[in-house]
Amino acid sequence: MLRSGEPTLMLLTGRAVREDGLALAGKIAEKTGTRLVAQGFNARTQRGRVSVERIPYVVDQALGVLAGLKHPFLGSGAITTGALGASIGALLPENAVVADEAMTTGRGFFAPTEAAAPHDWLSNMGGSIGFGPPLATGAAVACPVRKVIGLQADGSAMYTVQALWTQAREGLDVTTVLFSNRAYHILKGELASVGAGNPGRKALDMLDLGHPDIDWVGLAKSLGVPGARVADMDGFNRRFAEGLATPGPYLVEVFSRSRSTVRCKSRPTEAGVRSNGTQFSSNRRTENH
Numbered sequence: 001m002l003r004s005g006e007p008t009l010m011l012l013t014g015r016a017v018r019e020d021g022l023a024l025a026g027k028i029a030e031k032t033g034t035r036l037v038a039q040g041f042n043a044r045t046q047r048g049r050v051s052v053e054r055i056p057y058v059v060d061q062a063l064g065v066l067a068g069l070k071h072p073f074l075g076s077g078a079i080t081t082g083a084l085g086a087s088i089g090a091l092l093p094e095n096a097v098v099a100d101e102a103m104t105t106g107r108g109f110f111a112p113t114e115a116a117a118p119h120d121w122l123s124n125m126g127g128s129i130g131f132g133p134p135l136a137t138g139a140a141v142a143c144p145v146r147k148v149i150g151l152q153a154d155g156s157a158m159y160t161v162q163a164l165w166t167q168a169r170e171g172l173d174v175t176t177v178l179f180s181n182r183a184y185h186i187l188k189g190e191l192a193s194v195g196a197g198n199p200g201r202k203a204l205d206m207l208d209l210g211h212p213d214i215d216w217v218g219l220a221k222s223l224g225v226p227g228a229r230v231a232d233m234d235g236f237n238r239r240f241a242e243g244l245a246t247p248g249p250y251l252v253e254v255f256s257r258s259r260s261t262v263r264c265k266s267r268p269t270e271a272g273v274r275s276n277g278t279q280f281s282s283n284r285r286t287e288n289h
Contacts, residue, residue: 007035007068007069008033008035009035009037009066009069009073010025010028010035010037011039011073011082011083011086012038012039012052013038013039013042013077013078013080013083014077014080014083015077016038016077017044017045017046018044018045018046022046022049022050023049026050029050036050036052036053037052037054037055037065038052038054038055039082039083039108040054040055040057040062040082041082053065055082055111057108062110062114063111066111066112066114066115069114069115074090074233074237075087075233075237076233076234076237077233078232078233079233081107081108082112083233084105084236085108085111086112087237087240088112088113088149088177088240089112089113089116091237091241092113092116092119092149093117093119093244094117094118094119095117095118096117096120096146097119097122097136097139097140097146097149098120098121098148098149098150098151099132099135099136099148099149100121100122100123101124101129101132101133101135101151101152101157102153102177103129103153103155103156104153104181105256106179109151129156129159130157130158130159132150132152132153132160133160133161136152136167136174137163137166137167137172137174140167140170141170144173147175148172148174149177150175152176152177154178154179154180154182154214155209157216158214161219161223162223164176164219164220164223164225164249165223165224167225167249168224168248168249169224171247171249172249173249175240175243175249175250176249176250176252177251177254178251178254179254179256180214180216180253180254180255182208182209182214191203216251216253217251217253220251224249225251226246227243227251228242229255230253230254230255231255236252239252
């Protein structure tokens with residue numbers, strides 16, 4: 001593909017924008033002529049070694065950077081918004097319907113999915129939360145021959161999780177990608193927008209979705225929907241592709257540890273002792289069916 005003569009781009013993030021990763025990417029670019037572009041936000045980029053662009057945050061500018069691309073690459077390594085967007089764009093089937101309620105995780109998805117196969121992208125017109133699962137369900141009922149992909153935030157999904165049961169009952173062809181950051185980050189953002197700063201331990205605890213952690217794969221299974229949990233991009237690529245190839249409903253829980261650092265002292269986080277004195281742990285495996 002890199003030698004096809006068509007415009008190509010390698011989307012980089014994580015270790016790939018460090019010295020060793022950029023050196024390898026630079027050699028590939030030198031041999032093939034592919035462009036090197038990093039996702040918009042990276043914790044650390046080692047510059048002055050290999051020239052690398054960044055995808056702009058503003059959508060119109062990002063679309064300009066990606067214009068002319070036809071064959072997007074899969075994301076790899078750690079789970080990031082840029083890597084998820086790249087993989088979703090690369091794997092999205094033709095004529096799919098996307099029901100987008102990914103919220104904070106999905107803010108950067110629109111640009112890297114621009115080069116995806118033709119599809120419809122459905123979005124919320126207001127400020128309500130929880131519309132994603134019933135939107136995906138309705139789309140699957142209305143368009144039974146088209147694959148429906150639900151991009152879903154975990155906090156919003158809690159409002160209408162019963163839609164998974166309807167999908168199972170009706171055999172609807174919906175693949176739900178559930179972004180489990182275990183917090184209402186959109187509401188934290190709203191607090192910051194109005195200048196609330198640090199609203200205090202009790203307020204932040206109300207925006208936390210831990211204690212106990214929600215087992216989305218287990219919850220989906222109890223409602224008749226099979227699924228898997230992933231913790232890196234290789235797992236996501238494999239399980240998302242599996243969901244797209246599976247007739248009927250399927251759920252991929254994308255796990256990312258992103259929690260408030262403010263905790264009620266009476267609530268242990270990962271392991272501790274219940275009020276009756278018994279030991280417990282919330283550690284779970286990833287990549288489970």
